[in-house]
Amino acid sequence: MKRLILQITVSFLCLCAFLMDAQGQGPPINTDTPIMLGLQGRGVHFFVKVVRKATLLQEGNETSDTMDRRITARITPLAIPYNLFNARFQIGTIIPFMDIDFDSRSHHAASAGIGDVRFFAKYLLYQRDRKRETLRIAAKTAVKLPSGDENKSPALGNGSTDYAFSTVAGWIKNRTGLYLEGIYNLNTSKGPIDFGDSFSYNLAIGYRLLPGVYETYPALQLNGFLEINGITMSTNQSNGRSVENSGGTTVFFSPGLQFVGGRRWLLEASFQYPIINKPNGTQVATDWTISLGTRVLLF
Amino acid sequence: MKCNNLFKSCLVSLAFILFVTSTAMSGQKKISVRVDGLSCPFCAFGLEKKLKSIEGVEKIEIKVNDGLAILAFKDGANVDEKIIKQKVKEAGFTPGAINPISTIEKKVNGDKIELSIKGMSCESCVKRVTDALNKINCVNNIVVDLQGEKASFICTDTKFDKTKFVKAVDDLGFEAALEKK
Structure with a gap:
């Protein structure tokens, strides 16, 4: 599987390098963008993300789970960004609707409802435009409120107000785009379990597959994406002691497709497969995720 | 009686002038x-x-x-x-x-001419070609298409030697040819 992924990535990069003579594609699916225009500026983003966890890993190696634990989470976030004053400053909210199933040999539990709501602000720090080319860097900060019920089983939130600080850079030239993002999540939870901080890192390469030459706006557009989405979490604390079976690193390889159907909407789909899955201690790890989404320009 | 005829003549002339002026000024x-x-x-x-x-x-x-x-x-x-x-x-x-x-497009009668032009690479080439063709008296309503590598315009003098259009563009360093209709 890893060999196949490597082959796909190399082929895609070669294609991008070979065909860099027309222009433009869209926002990446799992990585943020500093370009706050059009559908990325005032477009409502709604998607369904299915996360499947069913593999027990011990120090990164698969091990048999006598309890046969399986978790399926269906998360449907609604993201509403809004450009305030101009195209350099954006505020927004992300409201996730959660539906989580937990199964094991002896136990079944399910919960559904609103998860932790997030508010964010993004500011464009740097912009360099050329003909059919743009380079932009933005800083973003977010606050996550404990709106998800932490007492439900499985919990819909972690019960604390947390903060995130990130920087995202995007460069688009001709048909190809490159995006980089780093996010530090500061967890403030205090209680029986203090969740650890985490650092997320995303890299996305986008390529406009169709049309070959984009003459006049608007035109139907098909974009392909290859993303690397990683997260490293520090261990949780319980009564001042580190919880052994918590935290770790997961890095996903995420190919995706995006169809821009007109001035005001697009559809996108992405599949995420972990290429590095190293949770600390023994934990049920993520096997895959699937995202199906749409962005609609309302304002 | 003579006064009446004079008045009618003036009215007709005024209407004609207004018509010609508005026709000439119409366009985008x-x-x-x-x-x-x-x-x-x-x-x-x-x-x-x-x-x-x-x-x-x-x-x-x-x-x-x-x-x-x-x-x-x-x-x-x-x-x-x-x-x-x-x-x-x-x-x-x-x-x-x-x-x-294009400047104000006038509704003019004449031959519609199309030239294929090779060698234009940017907007400044478009401007140079437009300026060169504009210097020819009979030329009106020039549209130079960079992507399509062509220029189209109307020549009001139907007897004008069309090879002069080609020469005007060739003199700028481009390669022009009259498009066959």
């Missing part, structure tokens, strides 16, 4: 605005919206591959370059040169 003023950073086509929504809000703008075309916005203004509309550049900035892009695509 078109300009192209270079828009840098126009690399994600669906970002163009905001640009289109901002440019549409300019008073007098009748039609907008966004040429993504050329990095240009083409604006057609209503008759008599004032073209304010500062406002256009401001709107491009507000849309989140960087404005560049603003060039007229």
Whole structure:
């Protein structure tokens, strides 16, 4: 599987390098963008993300789970960004609707409802435009409120107000785009379990597959994406002691497709497969995720 | 009686003058605005919206591959370059040169001429070709298409030697040829 992924990535990069003579594609699916225009500026983003966890890993190696634990989470976030004053400053909210199933040999539990709501602000720090080319860097900060019920089983939130600080850079030239993002999540939870901080890192390469030459706006557009989405979490604390079976690193390889159907909407789909899955201690790890989404320009 | 005839003649002449003037002045003023950073086509929504809000703008075309916005203004509309550049900035892009695509298009009779032109690579080539053809007396309503590598215009003098159009463009260093109809 890893060999196949490597082959796909190399082929895609070669294609991008070979065909860099027309222009433009869209926002990446799992990585943020500093370009706050059009559908990325005032477009409502709604998607369904299915996360499947069913593999027990011990120090990164698969091990048999006598309890046969399986978790399926269906998360449907609604993201509403809004450009305030101009195209350099954006505020927004992300409201996730959660539906989580937990199964094991002896136990079944399910919960559904609103998860932790997030508010964010993004500011464009740097912009360099050329003909059919743009380079932009933005800083973003977010606050996550404990709106998800932490007492439900499985919990819909972690019960604390947390903060995130990130920087995202995007460069688009001709048909190809490159995006980089780093996010530090500061967890403030205090209680029986203090969740650890985490650092997320995303890299996305986008390529406009169709049309070959984009003459006049608007035109139907098909974009392909290859993303690397990683997260490293520090261990949780319980009564001042580190919880052994918590935290770790997961890095996903995420190919995706995006169809821009007109001035005001697009559809996108992405599949995420972990290429590095190293949770600390023994934990049920993520096997895959699937995202199906749409962005609609309302304002 | 004579006075009555004179009055009628004056009225007819005035109507004729008004007709000729209005015919000559009708048509659109078109300009192209270079828009840098126009690399994600669906970002163009905001640009289109901002440019549409300019008073007098009748039609907008966004040429993504050329990095240009083409604006057609209503008759008599004032073209304010500062406002256009401001709107491009507000849309989140960087404005560049603003060039007229054609002057007031007059409704003129004559031969429609098309030239294929090889060697044009940028907007300044388009301007040079437009200027060179404009210097020829019979030429009206020039449209030079960079992508299509051609120029089209109307020559009011049907007996004019058409090879002179080719020469005028060739003298600029391009390779022109008359298109066969």
